[in-house]
Amino acid sequence: MTEKEGRKERRIPQHVISKIRRHPRKKFHAHLHGLRKQYGLSKMTFFYMKEYGPRSHVASNIVKESIKILILASVLSSVGGFGLQEIQRHIIAIVPLLVLLPALADMIGDFGTIIASKFTTALFLGHIKLDKWWRSRNLQVLFHVVMAVAVIAAVYNGVLAYGIAYIKGFAFSAETFIKVMEISLFSTLMLVGLIFAISVVAGIRIYRRGEDPNNFLIPITTSIADLGSLLIFSGMVLLFFG
Amino acid sequence: MLSKRDFREILTAELISVTGGLFAGFLLALFTNQLELVPGIFILIPGFLELRGNISGSLSARLGSGLYIGALKPRFRKNRVLNGNMLASAVLVVVVSVVLGLVAYLASWFFFGLYSPDLVLIGLLAGIISNVIEVPLTIFTTFWLFRRGHDPANIMGPYVTTTGDIISIVSLVMAIVLAGMV
Numbered sequence: 001m002t003e004k005e006g007r008k009e010r011r012i013p014q015h016v017i018s019k020i021r022r023h024p025r026k027k028f029h030a031h032l033h034g035l036r037k038q039y040g041l042s043k044m045t046f047f048y049m050k051e052y053g054p055r056s057h058v059a060s061n062i063v064k065e066s067i068k069i070l071i072l073a074s075v076l077s078s079v080g081g082f083g084l085q086e087i088q089r090h091i092i093a094i095v096p097l098l099v100l101l102p103a104l105a106d107m108i109g110d111f112g113t114i115i116a117s118k119f120t121t122a123l124f125l126g127h128i129k130l131d132k133w134w135r136s137r138n139l140q141v142l143f144h145v146v147m148a149v150a151v152i153a154a155v156y157n158g159v160l161a162y163g164i165a166y167i168k169g170f171a172f173s174a175e176t177f178i179k180v181m182e183i184s185l186f187s188t189l190m191l192v193g194l195i196f197a198i199s200v201v202a203g204i205r206i207y208r209r210g211e212d213p214n215n216f217l218i219p220i221t222t223s224i225a226d227l228g229s230l231l232i233f234s235g236m237v238l239l240f241f242g
Numbered sequence: 243m244l245s246k247r248d249f250r251e252i253l254t255a256e257l258i259s260v261t262g263g264l265f266a267g268f269l270l271a272l273f274t275n276q277l278e279l280v281p282g283i284f285i286l287i288p289g290f291l292e293l294r295g296n297i298s299g300s301l302s303a304r305l306g307s308g309l310y311i312g313a314l315k316p317r318f319r320k321n322r323v324l325n326g327n328m329l330a331s332a333v334l335v336v337v338v339s340v341v342l343g344l345v346a347y348l349a350s351w352f353f354f355g356l357y358s359p360d361l362v363l364i365g366l367l368a369g370i371i372s373n374v375i376e377v378p379l380t381i382f383t384t385f386w387l388f389r390r391g392h393d394p395a396n397i398m399g400p401y402v403t404t405t406g407d408i409i410s411i412v413s414l415v416m417a418i419v420l421a422g423m424v
Contacts, residue, residue, distance in 0.1 A: 058326020062304070063333050070296055070338050078289035078345050085284045085354055092278060098271045102291065102407050103263025109403075110259050114252055145249050153256040157264065164268050230288055 076223060080230030087237045095165035096158075096180045097237060103157050104184065108191045108229040111146065112221030115192075115199045118142055120213045123203060133204055143196060150192040151185070158184035183236045191228050195221050255400070262404030266291075266411055273415040280418055281358045282350025286365055289342045290414065293335070294372055294406035298380045301331055302402055305384045306394040316385035324381065331377050339369030360421050367417035368410070376402075376409050 084091070084101075091097045119142065122128050127138040158181040166172055199221060203213040270277070270287075277283050304327060308314030314323050343365025350356040380402060384394045 058323055059329040059333065062327065062330035063337075066300060066330070066334055067337060070293065070334060071341050073296055074289040074293045074338055074342050075345055076289075077292040078285055078342060078349070081285035081288045081346070082349060082353060084288065085282065085350065088284050091284075092274055095271050095274075098274065099264060099267035102266040102270065102411075103260045105288070105291075106259045106263040106403060106407070107256055110256060110400075114255075118248075145252065149249065149253045149256055152253060153260055156257060157260045160260075160264050161267065164264060165271065168268075168271055226288070226292060 073223070073226075077226050077230070080227045083231045083234030087234045087242075090237050090241045094176065094180070094241065095168060095170040096162040096176075097183070099164045100157055100161035100180065100184055101233065103161070104187060104233060105226065105229045107153055107157065107188065108195070108225040109222050111150065111192050112195050112225040113218060115142075115146060115196055116203070116217035116221045117214065119199050119203050120207075120217060123207050123213065128204075130204060130208065133200065139200065146192060146196060147189070150188050154185045154188035155181070157188075179240045183233070183240055187229065187233050187236050190232055191225065194228065195224060198224065259400055259404070262400070263407065266404070266407035269408060269411045273411070276415050276418050279422070280360060280364060281356035282346055282354065282361055283364070283414075283418075285349050286342060286346040286361055287411075287414065289345070290339070290365065290368060291407055291410050293338050293342065293369075294376060294410045295403045297331055297334055297338075297373075298376050298402040298406050299399060301327055301377065302380050302384050302394060302398040305381065306388070306398065309384070309388045309394070316388050318381075328377060328381070332373055335369040335373045336366065339365045363421045364414065364417045367420050368413040371416050372406075372409050372413035375413070376406060379405060379409075 091101065119128075119139075122136075122138050122142065128136045133139060161184070162170075162172075162177055162180055199217055202220065203217055206213045206216050305314060305324070308323055309316060315321065318324070340362060343362035346365065347359055347361040350358055350361065380398070383401065384398060387394045387397055
């Protein structure tokens with residue numbers, strides 16, 4: 001068989017193409033699995049071509065699929081903004097708190113992703129026993145590592161926030177400095193501890209059900225991080241400066 | 243099992259993230275006077291920062307996947323998928339910014355007794371301004387990383403959250419100034 005004939009054999013028959021084209025984009029046609037195998041397409045390529053291929057409207061597909069979750073995530077973060085509005089007077093008067101805030105939210109969000117993905121990987125690798133997970137050495141080490149990083153990052157955040165505010169003209173006061181450090185440290189440790197506890201408890205339940213905890217833990221931990229960092233930070237500011 | 247290397251990597255990632263966040267915080271402190279002019283702006287800020295990071299993060303991830311599997315070429319001209327992505331980002335930012343502005347306006351009115359309809363206009367203007375800066379920056383950086391043999395997925399996440407925070411705050415201040423002129 002010549003190379004040309006070989007290629008002809010691999011060509012998709014016209015009636016099959018017509019059938020596929022008539023088929024709704026979101027439904028998986030029986031022929032598609034065979035075509036993917038025959039032409040050696042990866043699942044990712046196949047998905048991408050189905051989603052953004054020549055017969056699809058790229059922009060409307062993206063908008064339709066993203067708009068609900070974007071509105072939900074953004075409005076949830078705005079709920080955290082209620083806390084900020086409540087303490088607006090304090091965070092404008094005490095500049096280090098204003099400088100500290102975006103860094104705290106970013107940091108907690110990153111911790112959410114790190115804890116969820118590390119914990120799930122350890123579960124999949126069998127490093128955490130499902131029946132006596134609290135005795136797992138791996139889990140204890142993960143907790144210690146995360147908490148140690150959280151302490152260093154919180155101190156770094158507090159010191160630099162105060163330093164930046166000082167450069168901007170905010171007067172140094174030992175009492176305010178200690179309060180800012182306490183807010184940075186306690187907010188970070190409370191949130192990281194909360195995210196860790198939720199990741200472990202929810203992750204094990206989901207894993208026992210035979211599902212991938214990554215699909216649930218990453219969105220839930222980042223949402224808790226976004227909302228929780230604003231609310232706990234606001235509570236701490238009211239506690240120390242209210 | 244976690245190692246010293248894990249500790250160093252997590253610590254480095256967190257310190258970089260905190261440094262970027264501190265820069266965004268510094269900008270917030272720098273523009274306090276402008277922010278104080280708009281009652282209820284602190285309800286809008288967190289949602290707006292979240293929106294910017296989410297839109298640019300998803301855009302970068304979609305482009306990265308397309309580049310990686312060869313379905314998308316790293317070029318700006320005659321690129322149907324890229325144009326579709328840019329249009330989608332523009333539509334999403336306009337719609338969600340208006341929704342966020344409305345939520346902030348209604349929440350500040352009902353819960354804090356602050357009447358500030360400007361929040362809707364400020365949200366919309368800030369969304370458009372941030373999109374004009376952040377979307378080309380995200381696309382350019384994703385293509386640039388890919389052309390140099392890096393996987394954009396490893397770098398673009400922290401990059402878009404940090405640049406997104408900074409650009410969002412600058413855009414909000416510009417929007418407040420523009421809304422004051424309207």
